[in-house]
Amino acid sequence: MHGDSYTKLVSLLKVLFPLAALALLSTLFLLSRKIDPGQAIPFADKEIQDRLRDQQITGPFFSGATADGDQLSFYADVLTTPDGEIGSNEAQNVRATFNVIGGSTVRLQSDTARFALADDRAELEGGVVINTSTGYELMSDRMISELSSLNVESPGPVSGTSPAGTVEAGSMTISRSGDDGGAQLLFTNRVKLIYKPKPMIE
Numbered sequence: 001m002h003g004d005s006y007t008k009l010v011s012l013l014k015v016l017f018p019l020a021a022l023a024l025l026s027t028l029f030l031l032s033r034k035i036d037p038g039q040a041i042p043f044a045d046k047e048i049q050d051r052l053r054d055q056q057i058t059g060p061f062f063s064g065a066t067a068d069g070d071q072l073s074f075y076a077d078v079l080t081t082p083d084g085e086i087g088s089n090e091a092q093n094v095r096a097t098f099n100v101i102g103g104s105t106v107r108l109q110s111d112t113a114r115f116a117l118a119d120d121r122a123e124l125e126g127g128v129v130i131n132t133s134t135g136y137e138l139m140s141d142r143m144i145s146e147l148s149s150l151n152v153e154s155p156g157p158v159s160g161t162s163p164a165g166t167v168e169a170g171s172m173t174i175s176r177s178g179d180d181g182g183a184q185l186l187f188t189n190r191v192k193l194i195y196k197p198k199p200m201i202e
Helices: 004-032 045-053
Strands: 057-058 059-065 071-075 076-081 090-099 103-115 121-132 138-148 150-154 158-163 165-169 171-176 183-188 192-195
Touching: 103 138, 165 183
Parallel strands: none
Antiparallel strands: 057 076, 059 071, 071 090, 076 090, 090 103, 103 121, 121 138, 138 150, 138 158, 150 171, 158 165, 165 192, 171 183
């Protein structure tokens, strides 16, 4: 009989202890201070909206191929999405490289750039520098480039050095050559070339 009473007591305590713990836990929640969801976020509404609208990526890098099969790589210090414009981005200190199938390379560098994906367009501004593996080093205030192929245009003045000497022009385009697929530079609008012959090697 004593043994049966002990067994029943143990069985009862196995049920009571969990129930008591549950009751204590419920009491803690009931007595705790209510939390205002609006105060739980440590940012003001305006700051949150700014963060969502002006998304920022540090050190973005992209590598891929154009529609013509040329290899394209892109790097910038900062990439932002201003004013919540979907498909539009701005970048700071931009470096882009086209490795053309024909064997030549075109490198672009600018202070800023704006990308419009829907328009397949990038606008580079602020001391744009163009370097090619064929020996051109040019500068322009503004360059416009397609994103899906090597088609770059300087709508304004461009100047710099070429394998033949210094060159100036009112505008310029860079595109793929139809013959060998390499990069082709076309200078237009008041082109000025000062020829500098290479020194003869004795």
